[in-house]
Structures are given as C-alpha cells and as structure tokens.
Amino acid sequence: MNAVLPGAFTDALARHGDRVAVTDADTSLSYAELADRARAAAARLAPHAAAGERLRIGFYAANSTDYVVGYLAALFAGAVPFLADSAFGPFELARIAEDCGLDLLVHAPDADVEQVTERIPGAGEFAGGEFGGLTVSRVRRFDAPAPPLLPDTEVCRFTSGSTGRPNCIEFSGAAVLAAARNWVEGTGLSARDRIACLAALSNGLAFNTSLLAAFLPGASLHLSRGLPTASRIVRLLESTGATRLVAFPALYESIVRRSSTGGFAGVRAAISSGAPLRDSVREEFTRLTGVPVHNYYGVAEAGPLTFAADGTGTGLGTPLPGVEVIADEEGLRVRSESMGSRYLNAPGVFEARVDDEGRYRTGDQGHLLDGVLHLTGRTGRLVNVGGRKIDPIEIAEVLRKAAGVLDVVAFEAEGRHGDPVLAAVLAVEAGPTVQSLRAHCAALLPSFKVPSVFHLVDRIPVNSIGKPSVERLRRLLAEARSN
Template sequence: MRTVLADAFTDVLARHGDRVAVTDADGLLGYAELADRARAAADRLTRYNLGDEPLRVGLYATNSVEYVVAYLATLFAGAVPFLTDSAFGPFELSRITEDCGLDLLIHAPSADVRAVADETLTDDGEFGYLTVSRVRRHDAPRPRLLDDTEVCRFTSGSTGRPNCIEFSGAAVSAAAANWAKGTGLSAEDRIACFAALSNGLAFNTSLLAAFLPGAALHLSHGLPTASRVVRLLESTAATRLVAFPALYESIVRRSPKEGFAAVRTAISSGAPLRDAVREEFTRLTGVPVHNYYGVAETGPLTYAADGAGSGLGAPLPGVHLLAEEQGIRVKSESMGSRYLNAPGLFEKRVDAEGYYHTGDQGHLVDGTLHLTGRTSRLVNVGGRKIDPIEIADVLRTASGVLDAVAFEAENQHGEPTLAAVVAVEPGVTAQSLRTHCAATLPSFKVPGILRLVDRIPANSIGKPSIERLRRLLSDPETN
C-alpha cells in the first residue's frame, strides 16, 4: 500500500496546524491551510483517474507554494509523483513521459509541453497558477512500478534518457527523519531553500524533513542571484540557507554586508565547495557552511556538523559508509529501489552486501569523509551528473563537426563547468553548436565553454590528450 508518506504528512500537518508551513514571493500557507489545499487538489486528481492503477503524475515546475500543494495532493490521492527537473527540455520530457508511462503533468502554463500533452484539464483553482495536462498515450506498454514505490525522482542519465529512481515511502520518510535528527532541525528553524525541490539537496533537507518538527519552508522564484538570496533571508529571518556551491560563490563575489543576522547554518551540496569560498563566506557573513554529501540513488549520507573543516562530515543516522581503494560504497535507510526505465542498471551498482557503489573516490579521516575524485566518467556540474560521452556524441551530429571531446573544467570564477573541444570545418561557429545542443539537451548539458579547433590533440597512443585539451581552454581565442 502506498500510504507511508500520505500518513506522515497527514500527521505533521495536523500536529503543527497554526504554524507557518511554506511561503514564496506570492504568499504563505500555514500547516492547516496547506492540508486543506492539498486535500482539495487531491480530490480533483482522483477524478482524472480512468484506470485501476495509481495515477503517475509528473511535477514539472519551479519551486513555489503551489508546487508543494501539488506534491502533497498527489500523495493524498494515492498517486505517484514523478519529480521532474524543470531544466529538462522538450526532448528529455518526451523521453520521461514515454519511458515512465506518465498519466498527468502538472506544470507552469508557460512550460513547453506540446510534445507530450494531449489535453489541458479544467479545475477550480485547486492547483493555483499551475496547469494540469493529460499526457499523450504511447503504444508501448509502460513499465510496472514496484508495489511500495511512492515517489520517483530522476538522475541526469545518459543518451538523453534520465534514469527514473523509484523510492519507497519508507525510504523517503527515513531520509527526512535521519536528516532532521542528524542536523538538529527544530520547530524554530526557518529554511530558505534555493535548490529545486526535484533535486535531492532540497527534497531530502527541505520538504518532509522541514515539516516533521514544524519548521517553516521559504521558497524563491526565479534565478537565485545573491541579491535575491539576501532579500529572502532578510524578509523571512531565515535560520538555515540551503543552496548549491555556485550560489555561495556568487554571494562571496557580491560581498554582502547584511542579510545574514538570523542565519545560523548554511548547507551546501551537489558538488564540492572550495575551501577558499567556504572560508570567505563565513568571514563575510559570520555563518558556517556545513557540507553535505548525498547521492541521488541513496539519499543524504553525511553532514559536517561543525561547519569548520574541509571535509563532508560524518555519516548521518541510518547510513553505513565504506571508503575503500576501489571507491566509496554506501548502504542507507533512504536508498532507492531501482531505475524504473533502465532495468538491471541500478541492481548492478549494488553488491552482494547491499552496498551501493557511488562512483566517487575518497577517504575517512577521524570519521569525516573527504572526496578525492571519481571512479566513473561522469562529471559533476552544479550538482548534476553529466555523461561527457553523451555530450560529445550530440556535438558530432552537428553539421560541419569532425570530432568532439567533452570534459569538466573551471570557468572564470573557478567553478566547475562543462567544456568541449570540437574539431570543425570552416564556417562552423560556437553559437551554432550551442543552438544544436540546446535542441536536444537541457540547458545544464550545453557546454559552458566551447573551443573550436582544426583537429583534436592526441597523446602518443592516439587518444585525446586531456592535458592538452585543458591548455587549449586558456587560449585567449577560446570561444
């Protein structure tokens, strides 16, 4: 039965009824009001169910109060929410709806869903400004969900098909409870969250985890610039800041003089935060940055409670972590079950002892995890794992391209970004290649740095020389 999360939310919404639950730039809802809105929207969703199986509902929107209402409504309706990154473009959205057999899509009215939506459904405002569309049916049978699956989330995947991770309600509930316990989250906390709720950083730290003790969740619309962060922190007197490393880099460059008076904790994850940035942020604001390590497939794993060292902290409750020569293996109470649309792939990464092989390398020093690299080819840009082989393959399909290599590099601010060196015929421009990539890839997979060359530099055995490719990026003629 898919009731673990519905029961958990029913309990916390009733228990904290008069407190502020969630806010955005357009308004706020208390816990009791959130329960009423979500129940009304759930009643509407049940009317759209035309079959015996639970509805599969894609949530394809940016953070807002209405997003939280839609998420809870899906759970209360006995349906399964598929939390879809709003940065995914039409191409990947099409793959998701086909691979996962979605029934409905809840999305912003401006979202380009023409390739997947069959019709727009009417409602009485239960979903606020969000729109509900019925997804076009496909001829192929859809994969069967596990009986205990209550939430599905996505990794970046490869070949344009994001991997859909199935989570049981028990796993999602454990992730939230262990995070709240391991980080000391309390009813007095006010969380300013600048990571998308579809991403593990926000989903695990700022949704059910916030509601368990009765904390308030504050969401922001639009691009999370440093000035927008400061305004939200000031207007909400937030005690916790949740953001990706790039946002901390932006704040440090802006050198704010105010806005952080109430903040006690800043949380960073998704990619390593440079020590220099962490130290400068604390010097400017007086707020320690607590690193957090998690993997999409396993949930939150470690937390740096002191916020002073350069490591990623000690394992959270319910987590067993082994840092070995062959890489980091983890076993957690919040682990996903499998990939719905990639049979057998998840299972191959779990060994006979039940440990998931993360693909990261690192070591433990006095119980604190320190990452040193990757055992796999994936690169980490802004908290999203990207397969450079996929990017190179897409570039090679562009007119006038002879060869291409994609890899991780640093931009002008020292932040990780996706770079590509492309061998082209005369007349090909960087802009034309970016346009080509954007036609089939989401924006975060379009290379931030492009260097056009006559031929790809190779090493002595004929393979692309990454060292020479990186040197090319420092050329003043870089595109």
C-alpha cells in the same frame, strides 16, 4: 499497500496547525491551510485513476507553494508523484513520459509540453484554484505499455539524464520518511527553523533536506522563484528571517564574488551539496557573513549520507543516522535507510551497482579521515557541474552532428572563478562558429548540458597512443583565456 507518506504528512500538518508551513514570493500557507488546499486538490485528482491502478503524475515546474500543494495532493489521492527537473528539455520530458507511463503532468502554463500532453476533456476540469498557478494536463498515450511499479513505491525522482535518458528512481514511502527523520536528527532541525531553499525540490538537496524534513518538526519552508542571484537571496533572507540557507556551491561563490553580506544576521547555518565547495570559498563566505557552511554529501539513489556538523573543517562530514559508508579501492559504497529501490525505466542497472551486502556503488572515490568523508575523484567518466551529472560522451555525440564538425572532445574544465564547467574543444572546417554550435546544442539538450566553454581548433591533440589528450586540451583553454 499501506502507504507511509500520506500518514506522515497528515500527522505533521495536523500537529502544527497555525504555524507557517511554506511561502513563496506571492503566497504564505499555514500547516492547516496547506492541508486544506492539498485535500481539495487531491479530490480533483482521484477520479482520473483507472480502476485498480495508481495515477502516475509528473511534476515539471519550478519551486512554489503550488508545487508543494500539488505534491501533497498526489500523495493524498493515492497517486505516485514523479518529480522531474524543470531544466529538462522537451526531448527528455517526452522520454520520461513514455518510459514511466505518466498519466497526468503538473506544469507551469507556459512550459513547452506540447509533445507529451493533450487536452483533458471538459474545459475547466482543473480550474478552481486548487492547483494555483500550475496547470494539470493529460499525458498522451504511447504505444509502449507502462512498466509496473513496485508495490511499495510512493515517490519517483530522476537522475540528471547523464546518459541521455534520465533514470527514474523508485522510492518506498519508508525510505523517503527515513531520509527526512534522519536529516532532522542528524542536523538538529527544529520548529524554530525557517529554511530558505534555493535548490529545486526535484533535486535531492532540497527534497531530502527541505520538504518532509521541514514539516516533521514544524519548521517553515521559504521558496524563491527566478534565478537565485545574490540580491534575490538577500531579499529572501531578510523577508523571511531565515535561519538556514540551502543552496548549491555556485550560489555561495556568487555571494563571495559580490561580497554580499546583507540579510545573514539570523542565519545560523548554510548547507551546501551537489558539487564540491572550495575551501577558499567556504572560508571567505563565513568571514563575510559570519555563517558556517555545512557540507552535505548525498547521491540521488541513496539519499542524504553525510553532514558536516561543525561547519568549519574540510571534508563532507560524518555519516548521518542510518548510513554506512565504505571507502576503499573499489570507491565509495554506501548503505542507507533512504535507499531507492531500482530504476523503473532501466531494468537491472540499479541492481548491478549494489554489492552483495546491499551497498550502492556511488561512482565517487574518497577516504574517511577520523570518520569524516573526503572525496578525491570519480571512478567513472561523468562530469559534475552545479550538482548535475553529465556524460561528456553524450555531449560530444550531439556536437558531431553539427555541420562542419570533424571531431570533438567534451570534458570538465576549470571556469574563470575556479568552479568546474563543461568544455568542448572541436576540430572544424570553415563555417561553424561558437555561436552556431551553442545554438545547435541548445536546440537538442537541456540548458545545463550546453557547454559553458567552446574552443575551435584545426585538429584535436592526441597522446602517444592516439587518444585525445585532455591535459593538452585544458592547456589550450588556459592559453586561449590568457590571450
């Protein structure tokens, strides 16, 4: 196989030499320095590949320059990086390791990875600075054989685990490169841009807009560690002179609530995706900061799809280069040059979502008005909270296992600030409390799947045919909030 991504990165790193490539709170690397570190780290990885096999390397860490070094090192070593959300818990990480046949795992030293890793023979084998503050561990052997990768797969990313088992999406190098090139062309990204990225690089919002896409024209990528609070954002913008801000809607809502205006003088564009950004928040953010918010729509399986170039109107913008969007009674169907190939660990599921013309069924509903995409809902049951898709049935099943729970309904509700949150209404006997139920969820689910709102009742209200009435459940929550 002639890999695409190593050559694309090699060319970009060589062309932009002494320009700043990537920074975090502790480190700044030029393109030349990034190339040197990534090549040195790749040399450490290469000997671990079995004859005729490509190494499968999981990445389970927060954003950092070390993460970027490791990602490039995997590509340069001929390995396949598997980018897992660092918010996944040990249970989901173990499923990923087994389902995908991972060989090595790159992670923070304090990450809870004991269930899936074992010590690499030879103490200090990866000590030497190439991976910076990250640790490289061997993944323990599982009984099930590793599923074969497609010959052109170069990167794997994951869905949010909405069915309890994150689906592993295989991407060809050509698809990843097309996503980056089309984003650069469609959004006018240039060497003058300095991107402040607050989304995880494992997520499509950052992966497609702020990794290879930043390096192709010679822009600089600035990463933040820790919770993306409004004050942390302001410090990042001020210290980097950022021209672009990439973040989820919750962050813009936080800035609006706190009326934070510092640090935005040089920012020309703010990019939002992952969940709907309310028009009122977008308008107030622009009024406070003077910065337009450009909505962007994409799905994990198909990459970036639309972009709102003017940053002033409603909707999610027009299709990016290489993208076709169909909106009809079947819901939104898309075809793009950045499409994934399949789910490695769920044979046939991805293929079943692709129609006869090669368009992927997104599960969203919407319409095109003067070429601009507007979403109106979901064709399925998934809840979109903070850019992550969550299956409420999975959450309900977990809560039903808690002592004293008679019945439970999990659903999307409106939070105190109007943002979508995951809520759970539970019929319980004497004993369970909100605190004990929250702890029960936290022990079994990643943090983003723990409901934000718990409400305890004697009986779940039902409609005329005996099914839970979500409308009455939402009314219960509204009444409880007003009391």
